[in-house]
Amino acid sequence: GAVVSQHPSRVICKSGTSVKIECRSLDFQATTMFWYRQFPKKSLMLMATSNEGSKATYEQGVEKDKFLINHASLTLSTLTVTSAHPEDSSFYICSARNGTGFLHEQYFGPGTRLTVT
Amino acid sequence: AQTVTQSQPEMSVQEAETVTLSCTYDTSESDYYLFWYKQPPSRQMILVIRQEAYKQQNATENRFSVNFQKAAKSFSLKISDSQLGDAAMYFCAYYGEWDTGNQFYFGTGTSLTVIP
Numbered sequence: 001g002a003v004v005s006q007h008p009s010r011v012i013c014k015s016g017t018s019v020k021i022e023c024r025s026l027d028f029q030a031t032t033m034f035w036y037r038q039f040p041k042k043s044l045m046l047m048a049t050s051n052e053g054s055k056a057t058y059e060q061g062v063e064k065d066k067f068l069i070n071h072a073s074l075t076l077s078t079l080t081v082t083s084a085h086p087e088d089s090s091f092y093i094c095s096a097r098n099g100t101g102f103l104h105e106q107y108f109g110p111g112t113r114l115t116v117t
Numbered sequence: 118a119q120t121v122t123q124s125q126p127e128m129s130v131q132e133a134e135t136v137t138l139s140c141t142y143d144t145s146e147s148d149y150y151l152f153w154y155k156q157p158p159s160r161q162m163i164l165v166i167r168q169e170a171y172k173q174q175n176a177t178e179n180r181f182s183v184n185f186q187k188a189a190k191s192f193s194l195k196i197s198d199s200q201l202g203d204a205a206m207y208f209c210a211y212y213g214e215w216d217t218g219n220q221f222y223f224g225t226g227t228s229l230t231v232i233p
């Protein structure tokens with residue numbers, strides 16, 4: 001149990017376009033989802049926390065208008081990178097917290113590699 | 118904000134040998150959780166082991182064990198009988214039970230190489 005999927009696993013887009021990344025909890029209801037960004041050989045940097053049905057909470061320095069997060073259902077959160085630029089190229093990872101589980105338990109998706117050309 | 122420090126960017130170990138990865142953290146909380154996550158080349162984050170701060174006994178999971186020193190705020194991971202599949206990035210992480218941020222804090226990671 002506790003499987004989290006991400007789609008797509010890899011995406012290449014042109015500068016100036018927008019790209020959407022989906023994060024789904026497959027066998028549990030995720031009341032909270034986290035979005036992280038990871039640069040090569042670096043740690044995970046929390047971008048935002050999203051709670052189902054409410055606005056996401058963004059970390060300091062993360063542009064909310066550029067990284068749009070929607071958590072419309074208990075099993076799906078989306079991250080949209082708007083007007084992408086090469087510097088947005090990175091590995092994006094989501095994690096989900098089971099609504100009926102412990103607060104300290106989170107389950108990670110396999111990540112999405114975004115390349116902006 | 119809490120901080121998690123991993124002072125060893127890279128480590129290597131001979132297959133079948135034992136290796137210890139270091140982690141220290143800073144917090145004023147008394148109730149919290151500590152984790153070690155493994156990130157292999159596939160980039161999928163895998164939970165290796167978890168320690169509850171209120172437990173004095175060190176957590177163990179098969180070949181993986183921790184040395185949790187609460188007063189020293191130290192949380193090291195010992196991998197015994199290292200296997201080739203243990204090669205990965207290892208991240209130490211902290212979660213505060215009452216942290217208003219309600220988030221996980223990750224260290225900078227240690228890249229472990231297993232030498233056959």
